[in-house]
Amino acid sequence: MKTTATDLELALEVDEAARVAHQMRLAREKRDRTARIMKHIFLIIVSCVMLYPLFWLVASSFKPENEIFGNLGLWPSQFNFDNYTKGWNALPKPFTIFYINSAIVTVLSVIGNLISCSFAAYAFARLKFNGRTLFFGLMMMTLMIPYHVVLIPQYVQFLALGWVDTYLPLVVPRFLASDAFFIFLMVQFFRQLPRELDEAAMIDGCSPYKIYWAIILPLSLPAMGTAAIFSLIWVWEDFLAPLIYLNDIKSYTVPLALRLFLDQEGQSAFGQMFAMSVLSLVPVVIFFVLFQKLIVRGIATSGMK
Amino acid sequence: MRRFIARNAPGYVFLLPWFIGFFLLALGPILASLYLSFTRYDMVADPRWVGLDNFEYMFTRDRRFWKALEVTFTFVALSVPARLAMALGVAMLLDKGLRTIGLYRAIFYLPSLLGASIAIAILWRQLFTADGVVNQVLAVVGIQGPGWITDPETSLYTLVALAMWQFGSPMLIFLAGLRGIPRDLYEAAEIDGTPRWRRFTRITLPLLAPVIFFNLVLQTIEAFKTFSSAFIISNGTGAPADSLLFYTVYLFNEAFKFFRMGYASALAWVLLVIIAVFTAIAFFTSKYWVHYENDRD
Numbered sequence: 001m002k003t004t005a006t007d008l009e010l011a012l013e014v015d016e017a018a019r020v021a022h023q024m025r026l027a028r029e030k031r032d033r034t035a036r037i038m039k040h041i042f043l044i045i046v047s048c049v050m051l052y053p054l055f056w057l058v059a060s061s062f063k064p065e066n067e068i069f070g071n072l073g074l075w076p077s078q079f080n081f082d083n084y085t086k087g088w089n090a091l092p093k094p095f096t097i098f099y100i101n102s103a104i105v106t107v108l109s110v111i112g113n114l115i116s117c118s119f120a121a122y123a124f125a126r127l128k129f130n131g132r133t134l135f136f137g138l139m140m141m142t143l144m145i146p147y148h149v150v151l152i153p154q155y156v157q158f159l160a161l162g163w164v165d166t167y168l169p170l171v172v173p174r175f176l177a178s179d180a181f182f183i184f185l186m187v188q189f190f191r192q193l194p195r196e197l198d199e200a201a202m203i204d205g206c207s208p209y210k211i212y213w214a215i216i217l218p219l220s221l222p223a224m225g226t227a228a229i230f231s232l233i234w235v236w237e238d239f240l241a242p243l244i245y246l247n248d249i250k251s252y253t254v255p256l257a258l259r260l261f262l263d264q265e266g267q268s269a270f271g272q273m274f275a276m277s278v279l280s281l282v283p284v285v286i287f288f289v290l291f292q293k294l295i296v297r298g299i300a301t302s303g304m305k
Numbered sequence: 306m307r308r309f310i311a312r313n314a315p316g317y318v319f320l321l322p323w324f325i326g327f328f329l330l331a332l333g334p335i336l337a338s339l340y341l342s343f344t345r346y347d348m349v350a351d352p353r354w355v356g357l358d359n360f361e362y363m364f365t366r367d368r369r370f371w372k373a374l375e376v377t378f379t380f381v382a383l384s385v386p387a388r389l390a391m392a393l394g395v396a397m398l399l400d401k402g403l404r405t406i407g408l409y410r411a412i413f414y415l416p417s418l419l420g421a422s423i424a425i426a427i428l429w430r431q432l433f434t435a436d437g438v439v440n441q442v443l444a445v446v447g448i449q450g451p452g453w454i455t456d457p458e459t460s461l462y463t464l465v466a467l468a469m470w471q472f473g474s475p476m477l478i479f480l481a482g483l484r485g486i487p488r489d490l491y492e493a494a495e496i497d498g499t500p501r502w503r504r505f506t507r508i509t510l511p512l513l514a515p516v517i518f519f520n521l522v523l524q525t526i527e528a529f530k531t532f533s534s535a536f537i538i539s540n541g542t543g544a545p546a547d548s549l550l551f552y553t554v555y556l557f558n559e560a561f562k563f564f565r566m567g568y569a570s571a572l573a574w575v576l577l578v579i580i581a582v583f584t585a586i587a588f589f590t591s592k593y594w595v596h597y598e599n600d601r602d
Contacts, residue, residue, distance in 0.1 A: 039398055046395065047412045050470065054419075056438055057428045069436045120323040129316025130309075139323070142331050144584055146530045148556050149573040152341065152566050153334035156348070176326025183323070208315035237422040239533040244561060255423040259537065262427065270431065277424035288418055292411055295418075299474060300481040 061275040068270050080271075084279070087272030091260050093249055095276060098257040102236060105170050105253055109235040110228055112174030113182050117227065118220070120177045121186030122212050126198060142180045147240065155244060169245045170238075174231075182227045185298060189223035190216060226298030229291045233284050254280045335577075342571035347564045359571035370572070372547050373555040380461060380551065381528040384468035389520055391472040396479035397509070410480070414473035425467075426537035430454060433463045454538060457548035464549065467534055475520045482516030483509075514595040522587045529580055532557070552576055 060068045061083055063076040088095045123129070124136050158169040177183060193216065201211050217224070239255045246252055249260075258280060261273035288295065317324075342359055344352035363370050395413060399406045419425050432438045433453035440450035453459045486509065494504050510517075535543075535551040542558070543550030556576070560569035 036403065039403060043395075043398060043409050047409060050412060050416060053428060053432060053438070053470075054415075056432075057424075069431075069434075072438060072441050116322040116326070119319045119321075123316045123319035123323075127316040127319065129313040129320075132316065135320065135323075138327065142327070144526060144580060145331065145335070146526075146553075146573075146576055146580060148530070148532075148553050149338060149577045150331060150334035152560055152570050152573065153337035154330065155560075156337075156566070157329075157334070159348075173326065173330050175322060176330060177323040178326045178330050208319075212319070233418055234421075239421075239423055239536075240557075258423045258427060262430075262537065262540070273427060274431075277427050280424045281419055281422060284418055284422070285415070288411075288415060296410065296414070296477060299477045 057274055058278055061271060061278045063271060065269075065271050068274070083271035083275035087269070087275040090269060090272050090276075091249075091257055093252070093257075095254070095257065095279070097250065098252055098254045101167075101251055102253040102255075105167050105242075106232055106235045108167070108171045109174040110231050112171060113177075113179055113231040114224060114228060116175050116177035117179065117182040118186055118217065118224065119212075120183045121190055122216055124183070125187045125190035126211075126216065127208060139180050139183060143184065151240075151244070158245065164245055165248050165251060166245075167251070170235075170241055174235075179231065182231060185227055185230075186220070186223050189220055193219055222294060222297070225291065226294045229287055229295060230298065233287060236283060338570040338573055341567050342574050344567040344570075345565075346567040346570075348566055349564075352567060355567070359568050360575075362568075363571060363575070369547065369550065369555060373543075373550045373552045376461065376543075376548065376550050377529065377531075377552040380464060380468075380531065381525060383461075384465045385521070385524045385528050387465065387469050388472045388524060389475055389517070391469055392475035392520070393479050393513075393517075395472065396476045396483060399476075400480060400483040410477070413476055417471045417473035420467065420471040421533060423533065423537060426534040429463060429467050429534065430538050455545055457546040460539075460545060460548045464531070464535060464538065468528065468531075475524060478516060478520055479513070482513050486512045518587065518591050518595045522584060525583055525587075526580055529576070529583075 055074050056072075059074040059076060062079050062081070063071075064078075064080055064082075067076060120139070124132065124139070154169070155164075158164055161168075163169050163172075197215050197219075198211055201215055206214070237255065238253075239259075242253045242256050243259075246256060249257075252260075258273070258276060261269065261276065341352060343354060343356060345355050345358075346352035399409060416425075434440075435450075435452035435455070437453075439453065443450040451459050453463050490508050490512075491504060494508060499507070530553065531551055532553040535549055535554050536557070539545075539549035539551075539554065541554070543554050552572070553576075556569050556572045559565045559572060
């Protein structure tokens with residue numbers, strides 16, 4: 001009998017313990033759920049604050065001039081496309097020209113970056129040659145150098161070559177791997193590819209040039225994609241170099257054209273200025289939405305910008 | 306000799322564009338600007354050697370140089386910690402306990418991509434005018450805001466706000482770093498009843514130190530180089546009352562508005578030295594506070 005009693009007690013105790021554990025788990029799950037909801041609420045508020053300026057910009061671009069200021073609302077009393085049609089032609093040259101100019105500079109620069117930086121990255125990541133460590137160190141140091149330090153001698157150089165007011169000062173440096181960030185990004189990626197690939201190809205009689213073209217490049221499309229998108233966005237938004245090298249309004253890129261609106265601020269064309277600002281951001285946003293994964297991974301691997 | 310060429314040729318061939326770029330666009334110009342910094346040069350006449358005159362003028366008599374340093378250092382000191390704290394805070398919120406973070410991550414990162422553009426600088430100017438959005442919001446809670454951009458007391462804070470708005474890129478790097486911290490450390494600490502704050506200071510911070518260090522160095526360099534937004538918001542001059550006279554804006558105006566190329570080169574070299582010193586300090590002190598994972602084995 002005695003044993004049964006203890007068994008019973010034991011069973012009750014076990015039962016009790018299970019009950020307590022179950023309650024604790026429930027409480028914990030509830031706590032976690034509340035914490036999660038609180039987090040979501042907080043993050044949604046932060047998101048709204050972050051996005052509000054952008055929404056305000058878009059909304060204002062559709063508003064008539066007298067509704068833009070003194071008005072927090074995001075919904076215009078009537079949707080007005082005037083700002084877009086008028087703004088497109090508000091400057092001495094239509095925006096068609098500025099967009100073509102920006103497109104030329106951007107496309108050429110992206111091509112230049114991809115070719116020259118992947119060459120350099122391939123050499124640093126996969127080939128053996130004397131001075132590799134030294135050159136790699138120098139390359140990394142150029143990451144730190146502010147553009148302003150090389151600006152003046154470069155300007156003197158390009159002026160002497162008669163390149164000012166052409167796109168050459170904006171494009172040629174990109175064919176010379178001047179943007180070390182992309183070299184670094186690609187080196188990080190190339191290093192992860194298995195060595196055996198090169199070795200096997202070498203045994204089969206492949207030259208390093210063939211290995212670059214037939215093995216490394218096809219395997220590196222994600223890295224090339226990341227580099228292409230970043231350089232596209234940065235060149236598109238680039239302001240300092242065009243500001244210095246382009247003087248003739250015919251050759252202006254979009255950011256330079258936008259700045260012209262500020263010079264004529266007195267004429268209160270805020271709506272048009274906002275409309276053209278929105279349009280200038282559209283390509284960036286589209287590329288971001290389409291290639292978000294590549295961009296996020298690119299930052300995580302390179303850890304920059 | 307032949308073996309040397311055969312062994313090295315492919316490497317040098319692939320590196321050729323970079324070599325040309327390095328010598329003509331980086332090393333050459335850096336040395337050239339060092340030379341120019343000892344000259345007076347207006348791009349019309351040849352550079353004239355003036356010894357240390359530029360530097361002497363800069364450090365002893367040029368009030369705007371000191372003002373530009375003050376503005377830039379204040380900006381760096383305010384914007385970098387603010388941006389990193391924001392980035393780390395949000396990254397930690399996103400890292401644990403939420404199933405879907407993709408949309409938040411995208412929303413928080415978007416400003417980092419757009420922030421450098423002229424369109425956003427233009428927008429920012431209008432947000433902070435006397436009757437702009439920010440003051441409208443403040444009016445709702447009964448605060449009469451200043452004319453942020455036109456008031457020299459407050460104008461710099463608008464740029465700090467713009468920098469904070471772009472916390473997304475360090476946030477992504479922090480997120481990647483947080484992923485690398487083993488979960489069981491937190492679980493063990495939680496079972497031991499370690500309070501949340503201590504879990505942060507004893508686990509998260511030490512294990513994230515390399516990433517924090519990396520972000521700190523990069524963001525500091527970036528902050529020193531701030532140009533476009535300051536240029537647009539201050540109308541290209543550093544106005545009002547030089548309160549937005551960022552170092553790069555001052556340098557740009559000396560070079561391309563007044564064509565004092567020699568003096569501007571001297572300014573450029575001082576900037577290079579400042580950035581180099583900051584980077585060096587970060588690297589030399591890092592051994593006291595950054596411990597890499599494999600150090601402890």
